[in-house]
Amino acid sequence: MAAKERPAWQLPAGVSRGTWDYVNDASIATEYDRFHSEHPLLKLDQEIIASVVPSQPHRSDGEKRIAIDFGCGTGRSLIPLASSGWNVVGVDLSREMLREYGVRAHALGLDHSCGKVYANMAQLNGFQDQIADAIFCMYSSLGMVQGRENRRSFLGHVFRLLRADGVFLVHVHNRGTWFQDPGGIVRAIKDRIRSYRDPTWEYGDRIYPYRGLPTMFLHIFSEKELISDLRSAGLHVRDLLRLNRESSQIAKGTWFPYLQCGGFIAVCVKSAPRVRGGAAPLGRGI
Secondary structure (H helix, E strand, O other): OOHHHOOHHHOOOOOOHHHHHHHOOHHHHHOHHHHHOOOHHHHHHHHHHHHHOOOOOEOOOOOEOEEEEEOOOOOOOOHHHHHOOOEEEEEEOOHHHHHHHHHHHHHOOOOOOEEEEEOOOOOOOOOOOOOEEEEEEOOOOHHHOOOHHHHHHHHHHHHHHEEEEEEEEEEEEEHHHHHHOOOHHHHHHHHHHHHHHOOOOOOOEEEEEEOOEEEEEEEOEOHHHHHHHHHHOOOEEEEEEEEOOOOOOEOOOOOOHHHHOOEEEEEEEOOOOOOOOOOOOOOOOO
């Protein structure tokens, strides 16, 4: 049976029909870098990663640091780290994406540092505990997981895989911007009503045509929902970076961020930072 012909009841946990079609479309992977080359977020999130993770590729015990990227695509978050001496692992449900990532690593002579794992983000029991110094889930890969229970399951795995001094970076889109879109208020109201009536639908879910696929799925978050999901897994938000509407830079001093921000990048750790006088503030720049 061809991958795309798999019936709905056989789809992996957290994988919608639209996502399954996406990860099994070879052209999505082969054209991925070209299609997204002009998106400013791809440059911004790499700058943020570089500013957060240690530049030294070795831990104090002499072992090489390890980074894991869930929804790694063609490896854009991992290749720079591998080039600097890290060991990296790309995880994706698209065999074609992993193939493209492997081609890039091979062309740069990084095969020895770049691992590949075909896996579903909601089902990661095969990964060893406390193995990663850095974990990434960028470009709204978390939003491609259908069902809050499945997204929280993934974040629980992140907590388990992360070393005590490790860091987790995750990007999601902000649904508050819907209210600025034409017809956005009506759509948001209908979406909310549907979430009450349909047990398979959550407020923030979207299904839309994308690159020839008729039913692409993406869950879009509120800031409150993102923080709640991270904390439910035991992850502490060290920094919450609110992005501008175009996701081209970090928004500073934004009025009504719920309506203005295009998305968020959360920088998370396993232990709450010790701050005199109360909890660590959210929204600090890096």
